[in-house]
Amino acid sequence: MEIRDIPLMTIDGEAASLADHADEVVMVVNVASRCGLTPQYEKLEALQREYGDRGFTVIGFPCNQFAGQEPGDAxxxxxxxxxxxxVSFPLMEKAKVNGRNRHPLYEELTKVPDARGKAGRVKWNFEKFVILPSGEVRRFRPTTEPDDPEIVATIERGLEGLRAA
Incomplete structure (x- = not known):
């Protein structure tokens, strides 16, 4: 099964998949509302507003696996x-990103190495995966800010590819 075909569920209980964003650059992020990194929501939303009309979207996956920092319901x-x-970008239902019951999307995403060549478990809240329309995935660890130049360059490269296609 391709990564874009993995079934997802929105926070409102509606069926979805990354195929809904097949011709877009997508940033998948596990989010939490009571984390020291929670202010990253502001920069995630800024990216959504800046690039959303050009074929980019952030998709947030609330996750309560790290110190219980997302305890609320939908x-x-x-x-x-x-x-x-x-926040104007889509949120999915709460998901486990590590362990035996991790979401199938994260089962695939965690196979992708970061810039240091390390794949495996999500380290903490706000780990980012940028998925390009080509299927290429780039992984950025939690402390990498959403507006980091490397992330922005990856998004812009993906958007340039959309315009060229």
Missing amino acids: SDIKQFCSMTYG
Whole structure:
């Protein structure tokens, strides 16, 4: 099964998949509302607003696996994201990103190595995976800010590829 065909569920309980964004650059991020990295939501939303109309989207996966930092239900998460950061990008249902019951999408994403050549477990909240329309995936660890020049260059390269196609 291709990564874009893996079934997903939105935070509102609707079926989805990355195939819904087949001709886009997608950033998949495991998010949490009570984490020291939570302010990254602001930069994620800024990327969404800057590049969204050009074929880019952030997709957030709330995750409670790291020190219980996403304890709320779907309603709590949506309200926090909307009221605190004005999040407009799609949120999926809570997902496990590590372990035996990890979401099938993360089963595939964690096979991708980061810039240092390390694949495997998600380290913490806000680990980012940029998926290009070609299927190439780039992995960025949690402390790499969403507006890091390397992430922005990856997004822009993917968007340039869309225009050239």
